[in-house]
Amino acid sequence: MPASVLDLQGVLSSEKTRSGMQSSYSLQTSAGTTVASGVTAQMIRQIIIEQSKRAGVGHIGSGLCVADILAALYGGVMHIASPADPDRDRFVLSKGHAALALYAGLHLRGWISAEELNSFCGNGTFLGVHPEHGLKGVDFSTGSLGQGLSFATGAALAARLQHSCRRVFVLLSDAELNEGSVWEAIMFAGHHRLSNLVAVIDMNGQQAFGFTKDVINLPRIKETWSAFGWNVSSVDGHNVQEIADTIKGLDTAAGAPHVLFANTTFGKGVSFMEGQIKWHYSPLSDSEYRTAMMEVGKTK
Amino acid sequence: MRGAFARTLTQLAADDPRIFLLTGDLGYMALEPFADSFPDRFVNVGVAEQNMVGIATGLAEAGYIPFIYSIVTFAALRPYEFIRNGPILHKLPVRVVGVGGGVEYAHNGATHYGLEDVGVMRVQPGITVIAPADHLQTETALRATWDMAGPVYYRLGKDDRTVVPGLDGRFELGRAQLIAEGKDVLIVSMGSVASEAATAATKLASKGVSCAVLVVASMNPPPVEDLAAILQKYRTVLTAEAHYGVGGIGSLVSEVVAEQGLECRVVRCAIDATPDGTTGSQAYIYARCGLSADALAERALDSIGGVALCQAR
Structure with missing residues (x-):
């Protein structure tokens, strides 16, 4: 079918509403404002360390390395005045094992209370190791790698058909590109020119059981995405301002879908975790916790 | 369809x-x-x-x-x-x-x-x-x-011509549809193999065996009450499906029999082995797997062991 078919006038207006508390933060999201003060990468990292220690769970390094990306998105890039707004931007954490970073962002945004945050990995909570859609502001449950980009592609297609200005952001890991389903979505979104879709790839070079260059190398990965019709950018994944400015410069109203390759360091911010496979799963000991908190407390 | x-x-x-x-x-x-x-x-x-x-x-x-x-x-x-x-x-x-x-x-x-x-x-x-x-x-x-x-x-199914006799297009979620009355034996079918079951009942009638046929299209929610009500009337029930014997109508009927404590023997007519690569028409495969009308009728006769032994209670 021609790509133009999906450009035809949609027939729906989204009537879906979401109950939920209003953010206690006053955030500007107008063009020109990139990062709001309520959400910082440093605070996200502190929450990751605190909560993972309190709950005694791992996936710490995976969260730390996307803290700056989440800070950019939840600190002002995304237009998300309220979880109840049907036209708010959507975010899909396709690398669901970094959920703690997302919870931190939602908490700092005011959508998750401190009490809820402290229920992380407890009993009777929605805040598990991977995000569940029952949680306010989480539209899609993830954790099975390779599914988020398809969900996001459908969400972006729906927004176009409904003439909504909402954009769909999706964060994938580089190892997740091993999944064949990701490439199905890449081809579809490129063919149908879903300009309101923005994928961010966490290029930390690591996966659960090795380094990506050793497991499945990704040669010419940017050229490959480009060949499928995507607009490709590269950013320093630990420079919040650069991430925000790059996304702000994207034309999400027309043209190709967008992919940002964010160069990151696994475990960023905690010296003994950086680049270490061990910290994909390991929880923190008491002494490691103290060192980590000291280091993220100093992280700018 | x-x-x-x-x-x-x-x-x-x-x-x-x-x-x-x-x-x-x-x-x-x-x-x-x-x-x-x-x-x-x-x-x-x-x-x-x-x-x-x-x-x-x-x-x-x-x-x-x-x-x-x-x-x-x-x-x-x-x-x-x-x-x-x-x-x-x-x-x-x-x-x-x-x-x-x-x-x-x-x-x-x-x-x-x-x-x-x-x-x-x-x-x-x-x-x-x-x-x-x-x-x-x-x-x-x-x-x-x-x-x-x-x-x-x-x-x-792909078939847009065959009509299962007695069904008349009836469907209700969570219900089963009886398409043929009978007192000696019951066949419960799922999917388009129902037409084979209906023909099997006709063939059995010609041999003096009264066979009822029930169609189950609502597999979830399952028609538990309908099944329990009819299963209790028979000593022997056949299930028929173009599906493996586990998970489909044979399993569902077995679950109902067990959970309701019914005294009913279940004979599952289904695909019972991984395909070996032998191909042919659907009719050929049905016959080979015991799902043709002839095969179902024969299985019913074998299962009831003679009409006199399995009159409806």
Whole structure:
């Protein structure tokens, strides 16, 4: 079918509403404002360390390395005045094992209370190791790698058909590109020119059981995405301002879908975790916790 | 049934703008009525069933009722985890439409058979599972369920001509349909093999055996009350399905018998082995697997061990 078919006038207006508390933060999201003060990468990292220690769970390094990306998105890039707004931007954490970073962002945004945050990995909570859609502001449950980009592609297609200005952001890991389903979505979104879709790839070079260059190398990965019709950018994944400015410069109203390759360091911010496979799963000991908190407390 | 599906869905879509149809590059000479009528609500996603389910999940989250269409095995099995984590987990109204249940794609070989789809879908409490027996029941079932909450799996056949005698297109969610009365033995069937069961009952009648036939299309929710009410009347019950013996109607009837404490022997007529590569027409495979009308009638006779021993109580 021609790509133009999906450009035809949609027939729906989204009537879906979401109950939920209003953010206690006053955030500007107008063009020109990139990062709001309520959400910082440093605070996200502190929450990751605190909560993972309190709950005694791992996936710490995976969260730390996307803290700056989440800070950019939840600190002002995304237009998300309220979880109840049907036209708010959507975010899909396709690398669901970094959920703690997302919870931190939602908490700092005011959508998750401190009490809820402290229920992380407890009993009777929605805040598990991977995000569940029952949680306010989480539209899609993830954790099975390779599914988020398809969900996001459908969400972006729906927004176009409904003439909504909402954009769909999706964060994938580089190892997740091993999944064949990701490439199905890449081809579809490129063919149908879903300009309101923005994928961010966490290029930390690591996966659960090795380094990506050793497991499945990704040669010419940017050229490959480009060949499928995507607009490709590269950013320093630990420079919040650069991430925000790059996304702000994207034309999400027309043209190709967008992919940002964010160069990151696994475990960023905690010296003994950086680049270490061990910290994909390991929880923190008491002494490691103290060192980590000291280091993220100093992280700018 | 696929023709009835496409025609009915096109009619429904005229009145409800939420209906959206996605295909995994299949449906040539079947889906054109919809595609031509609603080009803005039809998309061929290509040969990419996982992505098709993912996109449907995203569309449903935004308020659409997406139908995804492919051959049974490509619609239900290839993207199974997407179906589980997408529409089922999110309780979204995605409709998975699989065509060619059982061995309908006969000569196409084992890669095109759908022998476990109802089983793997039925183990999920969060998805409605419907396996119509003919094209008339397909239309009724679709009209009864297209806008219900949560996901639905439709297991359809390709046949748009055969009519199961006595069914008259009846369908009701959570109910079973009796299409032939009988006092000696009962055959409970799922899917288009119902026509073989109906013929088997006729053949048995010619031998002096009175055989009832019950059609179950609503596999989830299962028609537990209907089944329990009728099963208690028979000492021996046959189940018939173009499906493996585990997970389909044979399993469902066995569950009801066990859970209700009924004194009823269940004889499962199903595909009982992994296909060995031998191909042929559907009729040939039915005969080979004991699902033809002749085979079902013979199995019924063997099972009751003589009419005198198994009169209805």
